Amino acid sequence: MAPDLTLRLATVDDVPAIDGLIVRAVHGLQRADYSQDQRDAALGHVFLTDHGLIADRSYFVAETRSGQLVGAGGWSDRRALHGGHTHGDTGERIDPATDPARIRAYYVDPAYARQGIASAILAACEAAARGRGFSRMAMGATLTGVPFYARHGYVAHGEEQAPLPNGQALTVVLMERAI
Template sequence: MDRAIATLQQPFLSPAEIAASRAVMGLDTQLIADGTYLLAECESRLAGCGGWSARATLYGGDHSTSLRDAAMLDPATQAARIRAMYTDPDFTRRGLGRMILTRCEDAAREAGFRRAEMMATLAGEPLYRACGYEVIEPVRSAPVDGVSVPLIRMGKAL
């Protein structure tokens, strides 16, 4: 995750925004506990990861406690969350992100969700648009040491 944040965000964020991203983004281990986090291995290396959630948290890792909300969502009226999608920079442009995203969407659909939402990074937005996601709103993270990170809330019908 750190390699993805540090490398793939460089064309979009300043060094200060990348540093703030590390404090905002990351793995929420609730996804692992819920059994909704996927890993992709390629060439005997961890190449990508991502998950989905039926909980209210939209984004943020374990260290982002102010962003976390473990409340369960209602699949009939609320959107599943696509969470913590990362591809190692050595493995981009191979379809791993799309594969993980598709599996997450399929699992959310099987759980009864009709919609999915995510908080996308600027680097991830082109992939998500290509996969049918639409911009709901551009946002900025809460400031970390006075620096906020530009993000994009996106959604899609499943």
């Protein structure tokens, strides 16, 4: 990650900036993988600020010296693969002895893509999950994120369709790795 960027835990005060980051990331980085209609319908439904991660203090943000948020991502010890409406996160906790921790809600500003931000956030998430006793991580990755996660040792083991309110769906790739 560039030396002029810092990584820290997100707070409730960051929500408006995270919301803006999500829109920039989804429309700027996912256009080759999902249609405009899919992206529009997914915003606020599948792609949204994960308030549960912020409350759990497991959501990281990367920011510039001027305070602009340019990346976000987190991990969870809750059952749901993501905090979007399609999974209805009940808050049920998972057991680190038998279940993988979840990687959730990763977004990078297109102007800062491929500068190590997502890698730094992923390393922070994996370290925090290891510290809580987890030995595996799992996620439902967007098609856009699959190459990134594969470079970090995550292996695809299936797909699911995240339904959208416009009747369409997003393909999500289920991935996992030992940490």
